[in-house]
Each structure stands twice: as structure tokens, then as C-alpha cells.
Amino acid sequence: MKDTNSLLNQINNKPLRERILDILRDAIVSGDLKPGQTLVETELAARFGVSRAPLREALQILNNEGLVETIPYHGTTVRRLTRTDIEELYSLRSVLETFAVRRIIAHNSAENIEVLRKLYDDMLAAAEAGDLALVNSIDRAFHDTLLELSQHSLLLSTWNVVSMRVRQVMALLNRRNSDLRTIAYNHLPIIDAIADNDEERAAALIQKHVAASGDLIAEGWSENGGEP
Amino acid sequence: MKDTNSLLNQINNKPLRERILDILRDAIVSGDLKPGQTLVETELAARFGVSRAPLREALQILNNEGLVETIPYHGTTVRRLTRTDIEELYSLRSVLETFAVRRIIAHNSAENIEVLRKLYDDMLAAAEAGDLALVNSIDRAFHDTLLELSQHSLLLSTWNVVSMRVRQVMALLNRRNSDLRTIAYNHLPIIDAIADNDEERAAALIQKHVAASGDLIAEGWSENGGEP
DNA sequence: CGTCTGTCGATTGTCGACAATCGACACAAT
DNA sequence: ATTGTGTCGATTGTCGACAATCGACAGACG
Structure with a gap:
């Protein structure tokens, strides 16, 4: 050696x-x-x-x-990112994530809820500590976990491609420091809906959640992320 | 030269x-x-x-x-295809195709309906001529067209990967010659629902359509498509 | 002055040879 | 008989060199 x-x-x-x-x-x-x-x-x-x-x-x-x-x-x-790219990215993300949540609820287990709650607690702690990078990291982990818990390997690999590009978009637009605690809070109702096995409510919340951040991003998009 | x-x-x-x-x-x-x-x-x-x-x-x-x-x-x-693979393939396909149909309806146009009806007519003609290969080919074209009309390039490229593998599954299981006309007929209600801008009905029909063929395939799957 | 043409430079595309890795098998030791 | 070990063959991984292609630019020609 x-x-x-x-x-x-x-x-x-x-x-x-x-x-x-x-x-x-x-x-x-x-x-x-x-x-x-x-x-x-x-x-x-x-x-x-x-x-x-x-x-x-x-x-x-x-x-x-x-x-x-x-x-x-x-x-x-x-690759350059146009506003259309971002809209497509977030709309497909919404579809994939909604599907994942429906599947989680279809074969739910108490451990799933525990894992998600743990992530939420961590995110909230990071938010209260003002650690933006950590909040973002846990935020990603939360959504990745949703997709993993769906137990659908094809969905997961599709997600990985989409989420990577979403991550790129967010990096290019360094997220405004809206109150970090608000970011964390937004995830709680989703966990609750999953815990209640309320498929429609969970799906609606996910769609709202993703659409909100998607609109926020697309709104402040300047169409040229690099030099012409 | x-x-x-x-x-x-x-x-x-x-x-x-x-x-x-x-x-x-x-x-x-x-x-x-x-x-x-x-x-x-x-x-x-x-x-x-x-x-x-x-x-x-x-x-x-x-x-x-x-x-x-x-x-x-x-x-x-x-790659070997397990029963789980097939279930994942068809369930994701259903999600993608439903999303596509919803988008088509969201910005519908008369030309879309014409294109789809034309494909349906061709499929019916091929069915009545007993041309299995042609029916299959037009069937694929029909679904590909749905995805194209959705005007969502990211969705389309995701679809292309999924549909290729679906095609492989069907090739390995040479579709039983259930009445070809029935195959064609099944597409008509979908077109009608799109023409009526009835998003929920179209979505439900697509899901039923895909789930039906998915179940059919998974049912007769022998788990080993090649030599062990 | 505009247009066509040919050359040039930069970059990717392709090739053949060599190195690294892994599983299988034979064989020895216990 | 079982377990460990070393060698071997097959296959992929990596390399450096050469060929093909394309856009830009310069120069001739109307």
C-alpha cells in the first residue's frame, strides 16, 4: 500500500x-x-x-x-437557464413530489413520520440559530427524504436529475433571507397531513409549497445567469 | 467525394x-x-x-x-426487468401522461384535437386492416403526441426515457392479439374529454387507460425475460 | 461596397495500445 | 472436507496521438 x-x-x-x-x-x-x-x-x-x-x-x-x-x-x-426552464423545472418537481407523497400515504408507517419530524426539528433549530446554509441543506434533505420514502426507484432517479437543477437555480439566486423560521414552519403542515393519511390535503400542500417557491424564483429571474 | x-x-x-x-x-x-x-x-x-x-x-x-x-x-x-420495475414504469408513466393532458387542456387549441383525431382515425384504419404492428406504432405515436402537445420540454425528455422502456416491455411480451379495434376505441374518450376541456375526466381516463395496460402486462410477467 | 471562397485555428471525434481491476479456478495447507 | 491463497483470463478503465469538423476571418472578385 x-x-x-x-x-x-x-x-x-x-x-x-x-x-x-x-x-x-x-x-x-x-x-x-x-x-x-x-x-x-x-x-x-x-x-x-x-x-x-x-x-x-x-x-x-x-x-x-x-x-x-x-x-x-x-x-x-x-446550460443557460431561461425563465421557461425554471417554470418547467418547478412544475415537474411539483408533479413528482406530489406523486411521492401520495405513495408514502398509500403505505404509511410510523417510522416515516418520525424521520420527517426529526428533519423538521433540525431545520427549526438551524433556523433559530440563523444558519442559512444548514437550513437549505436540511430543506433539500427533507424533500429528498420524501422521495426516498416513496419507495419508487425510478421516481427517485428522475427526481435526482430534477432536484439537481433546482439546486442550481437556487444557488444562482442566493435565496433572500426571508425569515428562516418561516421556511421551517412551512413544512410542518405537510408532515401533519401525511401523518393523518390525508392524501388530498398533503398533495394540495405540496403543490402550494412548491408553486410558492417556484413563483418566487421565477419572479426575480433576470434571464441571464452568466455572461452573454 | x-x-x-x-x-x-x-x-x-x-x-x-x-x-x-x-x-x-x-x-x-x-x-x-x-x-x-x-x-x-x-x-x-x-x-x-x-x-x-x-x-x-x-x-x-x-x-x-x-x-x-x-x-x-x-x-x-x-438490464433485467422485474415486476417491480414494470409497476414503477407504468405508475410513473401514468403520472407523466396525466400531467401532460392537464397541460394540454390548460392551453387548448382546435389544432391539437385535429391532430389527435387524425391519429385515432389512422389507428382505427390499421386496426380494421388487422395490422398489429401499425396499430402499435400509431398507439405509440398517439401517446408521444400527447406529450409533445403539452409543450413542456423537460417533461418530454423525461417521457422519452420512460416510454422507451415501456416499449421494451411490450416488445418482450408480444402483445396478445386482443381485438385491435378495441385498442383503438379506447383512445376516443380521451380525445373527447380533451376536446371538452374536461380536465378531471381526461386525467381519470388516462390513468385508467395506463393502469389497465400496466396491470395486463404485470399480470402476465414471468420475471425472467432472458436466460438466467 | 458587397459577396463569395478558401484557408486557418480551435475544438471535438476517433483510434489503437497499455494499465488496472475483478471473479474464477486451481492448488496447497490445515 | 474446508479454508485460504495465488495466479490467470477476461473485461473495462485510461492514455496520448491523429483525424474530422466547424466558425471566423481574410482576401479575391463582381
Whole structure:
């Protein structure tokens, strides 16, 4: 076992392509790579110290996920987000999340409610501590958990693609610091409706919840997230 | 312009990866490549007369679409379809298609109805001619059209992935020749509900329509579509 | 002055060779 | 007989070099 360099060898059990993919994806959804920015294979390969092959494969996956756009023989750019994109993103998100909640209620269990309540408590604590990043993180975890609890792997993988892009949108528009506690509070009625097995109420609440944030985002959208 | 070989040069304006992708995808969804079958890169590359690079990229896209499964350093196989897969496939399909219909009704137009009626007429004609393949083809076109008319590109691309796998399922289970006219007839009420702008009725019909065929498929599913 | 044409540079697409990894099998030790 | 171990073969992962393609720009021509 030869550990001359530490960073690369510590998590060395994944193919290069996967590691590069994670790094690039994270850079895009966190807004470090701005929409419209061009990604040159040669450049990136040199920066990561790998050849173009695994890098190309990573870019290809990002392309399939809709995070970048590749024009043959011309280049790859971080995908630009139009207002229409955002509307589509949030409307589909609403549909997927509503479906998930209906399924959770269809085969409900006490543990589900516990898990969700725990997340709510954590979120509220983070909100009262004024920790915006943590609130956002738990917020994501809450919705991811809803999708996981639906026990629908195809739905989950679809969700992962959508939620990643939603995350990108939010990163590009650093969420206004509306009262953090309000963000947390908004999740409680949803948990209650699920606990009550009230499918219609839960569905309506989710739709309202998602539509609200979607409208908020679309409203303050300036159509160009990067340089022209 | 040197046309020594004909087949490759005729449609030469797309990257190799795309052409290979189309061929492989078609082979999978049409059932020529059976679930569980292993796809060896070297072998396929030789058969297509290309190097492994574009072939790998094609396989990667198929992997993202869920049509094949790649185990690192071990191999790629056509993904097996379990009963759970089929239930997930049809339940998500129902959700997506319902959403599409709701959107169509939300901004309806007379042309939409015309397009759908035209497809229905063609399907009926094919049914009366006893042309199973054509009926199936128009059936697919009908549902694809619903998704296109919804004017939601993200929904459409999600649909494309799902519908491809649905198509594979149907190919593996060569649809029993229940009366073809019945298949056609089933689509008429949906068109009528859309024409009437009756969102709830259309949504209910779509759900019933998809659930019916989903149950039919899942019922007669033998769990192993390929060799063990 | 406008338009067509050809060359150039940058980037992606493709190739063939080599390295890394994993499961299976044989074989030895207990 | 069982368990551990090492080697081997098959397959994917990675690399560096070369080819193909496209847009932009310059220059000739009307």
C-alpha cells in the first residue's frame, strides 16, 4: 500500500470518470461554474491531471442530466437557464413530489413520520440559530427524504436529475433571507397531513409549497445567469 | 467525394456514437437484445467496425437511460426487468401522461384535437386492416403526441426515457392479439374529454387507460425475460 | 461596397495500445 | 472436507496521438 499522495488515493475505489463527474456537477449546481461558461475538454483534463477520455465521459453524463449542453465539434457549455426552464423545472418537481407523497400515504408507517419530524426539528433549530446554509441543506434533505420514502426507484432517479437543477437555480439566486423560521414552519403542515393519511390535503400542500417557491424564483429571474 | 463504402457514408452527418446509440437502443427496445445479455465492448466495436471509444460513449448513454447496467471492471448487460420495475414504469408513466393532458387542456387549441383525431382515425384504419404492428406504432405515436402537445420540454425528455422502456416491455411480451379495434376505441374518450376541456375526466381516463395496460402486462410477467 | 471562397485555428471525434481491476479456478495447507 | 491463497483470463478503465469538423476571418472578385 503506497500512499505517496493523499487526496487522490483516499477515495480511490471509484473510476476517474465518477470522481470528475461529482466535482463538475457540484461546481455547476453550486454556481461556481456559471451558465454559459464553456468547458474545454483539453483544459479540464489538464487541470484534473487526467486524459480526455474519462473527462469526456463525465461531460456526457452531465449532458444527459441537462446540466451542460454539447454542440458537436464546437464545444460544451454550462446550460443557460431561461425563465421557461425554471417554470418547467418547478412544475415537474411539483408533479413528482406530489406523486411521492401520495405513495408514502398509500403505505404509511410510523417510522416515516418520525424521520420527517426529526428533519423538521433540525431545520427549526438551524433556523433559530440563523444558519442559512444548514437550513437549505436540511430543506433539500427533507424533500429528498420524501422521495426516498416513496419507495419508487425510478421516481427517485428522475427526481435526482430534477432536484439537481433546482439546486442550481437556487444557488444562482442566493435565496433572500426571508425569515428562516418561516421556511421551517412551512413544512410542518405537510408532515401533519401525511401523518393523518390525508392524501388530498398533503398533495394540495405540496403543490402550494412548491408553486410558492417556484413563483418566487421565477419572479426575480433576470434571464441571464452568466455572461452573454 | 469518395464513396467507396455506401452504408456508412450515406447518413454520415452524425457522430458515430449517435448512430451506434440508435442501433443499440433500437435493438434493446425491440427485444432483439434480451435482458441479461452481456454487451462486450470489444466485441461490439469489432462488429460495428469502430473503435471502443464511441461505443463506450453509446453504452454510457444507454446506462443513463436505464436500458443497460454497467458494473465497473466487470461488464455491461441489458438490464433485467422485474415486476417491480414494470409497476414503477407504468405508475410513473401514468403520472407523466396525466400531467401532460392537464397541460394540454390548460392551453387548448382546435389544432391539437385535429391532430389527435387524425391519429385515432389512422389507428382505427390499421386496426380494421388487422395490422398489429401499425396499430402499435400509431398507439405509440398517439401517446408521444400527447406529450409533445403539452409543450413542456423537460417533461418530454423525461417521457422519452420512460416510454422507451415501456416499449421494451411490450416488445418482450408480444402483445396478445386482443381485438385491435378495441385498442383503438379506447383512445376516443380521451380525445373527447380533451376536446371538452374536461380536465378531471381526461386525467381519470388516462390513468385508467395506463393502469389497465400496466396491470395486463404485470399480470402476465414471468420475471425472467432472458436466460438466467 | 458587397459577396463569395478558401484557408486557418480551435475544438471535438476517433483510434489503437497499455494499465488496472475483478471473479474464477486451481492448488496447497490445515 | 474446508479454508485460504495465488495466479490467470477476461473485461473495462485510461492514455496520448491523429483525424474530422466547424466558425471566423481574410482576401479575391463582381
